[in-house]
Amino acid sequence: MKKGISTFLALWAIWILIAGFNVTEIILGGAVALILAFIVSKYVNYSFGFSIVLGALKFVFVYIPVFIYKLVIANLDMAYRVLSPKMPINPGIVKVPTEIKNDFGKLVLANSITLTPGTLSLDVEDGHVLVHWVNVKGSTEEEYKKEISKDFDKILGGIIK
């Protein structure tokens, strides 16, 4: 039952986002989502609880602003490196430890590393992210972690268990 309601809400929200706010669309979307939710709900294995909604809100209001800020910094940094005639780069591949266990958390962390200044995640192994770094600083894993993923690790660890 809980699965059915969750599926219904997710389908309806996506329908409204795509079709737009309009009385007929909302009613039709609701009907279609209800039918689909009855059919599909046997096969899904997630459900919305209060904690997930809270987590999503935290994700949007705590994580997204940090992410946007880092993304803008990343682009200015990249623009500087691309445009300066000497090309101040010192690239290398490093291993960064992480405490996040959950698959979705790992995905978000790897994506965040890719979109933050000068780093590109290559591979995720158990407890490690393999990162290509344009301008390597430091020489130990702890130093790498401090530079690359500390903020994200902390925020994501608080949201996704």
Add this chain to the structure above:
Amino acid sequence: MIIAGNILMVIGGVFLLLGGFGVLRMPDVFNRIQAGTKATTLGAFSLILGVGFVHPQWLLKLILIIVFIAITNPVGSSVLARAAYKKGAYQYKKEGEERSEVK
């Protein structure tokens, strides 16, 4: 609103242009992927948001597009870079720099 949208679109275009320069100028495949990914992600965000400001009735759908770009773009570049790494692609090193590589 329309002016802000136009400014955002110009900023997006500039970042996309810089991404193109980056792909041309960088010395090896990993650095090229880096320049390409970052510039195209923020460039596309900015461009799409600009369109959303000019046409507010499309804003929700455009935000949905931004979310999908934010999910797929880094994954795509990460997979390309991983393939290049596994294949053992050429890695640029700063002159005189010796570093033990991660295996």
